[in-house]
Amino acid sequence: MKIATPYYLIDEKKLLRNLQIIEQVRQLSGAKSVLALKCFSTWCVFDLMRQYMDGTTSSSLFEARLGYEKFGKETHAYCVGYSEEDIREITGFADKIIFNSVSQLERYYDLAKTAKLGLRVNPGISHSHFDLADPARKYSRLGVVDKAVLTQQISRLSGLMFHYNCENDDFEGFAAQLDTLGECYGDVLRQLQWVSLGGGLYFTKEGYPVEKFSKKLADFANAFDVQVYLEPGESAITGCAELVTTVVDLVHNEQDIAIVDASVEGHMLDLLIYRLSAKLEGGDNGKYPYMVAGRSCLAGDVFGTFNFKDKLEVGSEIRFADAAGYTMVKKNWFNGLKMPAIAVRRLDDTIEVVRKFSYADFVNSLS
Incomplete structure (x- = not known):
């Protein structure tokens, strides 16, 4: 079939290879995976992807709505800065609403409390090859830094999100990071229901130790009695x-x-x-x-x-x-x-x- 260039060509067989690894991680670890729409929102292949993934996560009202309407399953809504209009609309369909700051949580709590609420935490550690994409860079606005301030909000929350990786294909480095999160935030996690470890984990890379990765996730979930979520973007669609x-x-x-x-x-x-x-x-x-x-x-x-x-x-x-x-x-x-x-x-x-x-x-x- 001759198609006029330029065009993007998505290959479902290559996509399926990544999705099967995501499914394997879920089976071995219990961790759920929600597609990061900021990376890939091309909904013409969502019929295939929803068979292997648990829903979507977003960075804006429009992404959240797209995930709800075109993907279905769980709809996680996150945004660095919501407006009141965003929150009023998102509460109509989002399963989880994750705030970037305590000030946004406090401002919109009464409007959003019908959903399961979360806060993004900046743990001060990260893996990124680029300062531009480093969530823990100096003066980062991404997530709550002060644990004492975070702890005061526990009664309003059902979970936390830690998004601190970018193209991290180093399992040993990830394992050390996860140990650090457990040491620093384990007492908080034990009071909650779920934790998202964000995206940027390249666990579908050829040769990645998927079984070790899955065991690490399962051990973390069991230690703190939480449902673990991953937010694969590029890991879902790479190659x-x-x-x-x-x-x-x-x-x-x-x-x-x-x-x-x-x-x-x-x-x-x-x-x-x-x-x-x-x-x-x-x-x-x-x-x-x-x-x-x-x-x-x-x-x-x-x-x-x-x-x-x-x-x-x-x-x-x-x-x-x-x-x-x-x-x-x-x-x-x-x-x-x-x-x-x-x-x-x-x-x-x-x-x-x-x-x-x-x-x-x-x-x-x-x-």
């Missing part, structure tokens, strides 16, 4: 999608440069934010080096430099791997560039184009 592009021009400026019909800033924004290179589907171990760049006017709109097996020409197809997380949720209309369609290769290998974007979508995104 399951591509951004498929076509070369529209070739230029030379000390090196060969291929310009494709997509944009880093518009379609894989995190690469630009964190100054990373894209991953090339099939690897880049050929003998023909090219810088691959997007077609926006931004000078630094560059996917990376790769070695291709064959010389590129106008019309050549280039597929960027691992293009599910933080891409479709961040895509934008910069330069008015054509928005990539969204396609899915289903479990039976049929390919379905589930969404195309048009000029009308561009116009209607503005005013």
Whole structure:
């Protein structure tokens, strides 16, 4: 099936591999997993994902509503800063409402108390390769720092959320972190019903010790008599999608440069934010080096430099791997560039184009 580029292609078989590991962790540990919609909200594959996951968690009213309407099951609502209008709407469907601060909890307690309430805690420890994404960075606004202040709110709470990891694939480091949480907050947890350990744990990575991870979670849950939640985002969808592009021009400026019909800033924004290179589907171990760049006017709109097996020409197809997380949720209309369609290769290998974007979508995104 020929699809006009650019487009994101989600592969349900690759997605299923991650989901089966998530299910394995639940069976071995008792820990439930709720999908972090901030990373991936493409609801055309939620029918598959809900078979292996327990619900969704969010960072805003709109994400929470999307999870409730399109995923179902448990709906966890979190936001760094709710408005009163947010809370009034969220209480109509959220199972759990998690506040970022004691001041927000106090302000909206009477409105929200029909749901199970939680507080985000900043434990002062974290794992992140980037200061930009470090929840425990200096002056962080994310979560309650003062344990004494937290303890005064226990009677209003049913659980806590600790979200302090970003792309943590180090099991031993995670285990040490969990021991620290138990030592510092165990007395509080024993008075509650649940605890979320947040996202950023790369337990679906090839070779990750899933059984050890599961046992650590089970031991923690048993020690403090709490239901453990995980909030996988990238762990749920890693490696399951591509951004498929076509070369529209070739230029030379000390090196060969291929310009494709997509944009880093518009379609894989995190690469630009964190100054990373894209991953090339099939690897880049050929003998023909090219810088691959997007077609926006931004000078630094560059996917990376790769070695291709064959010389590129106008019309050549280039597929960027691992293009599910933080891409479709961040895509934008910069330069008015054509928005990539969204396609899915289903479990039976049929390919379905589930969404195309048009000029009308561009116009209607503005005013």
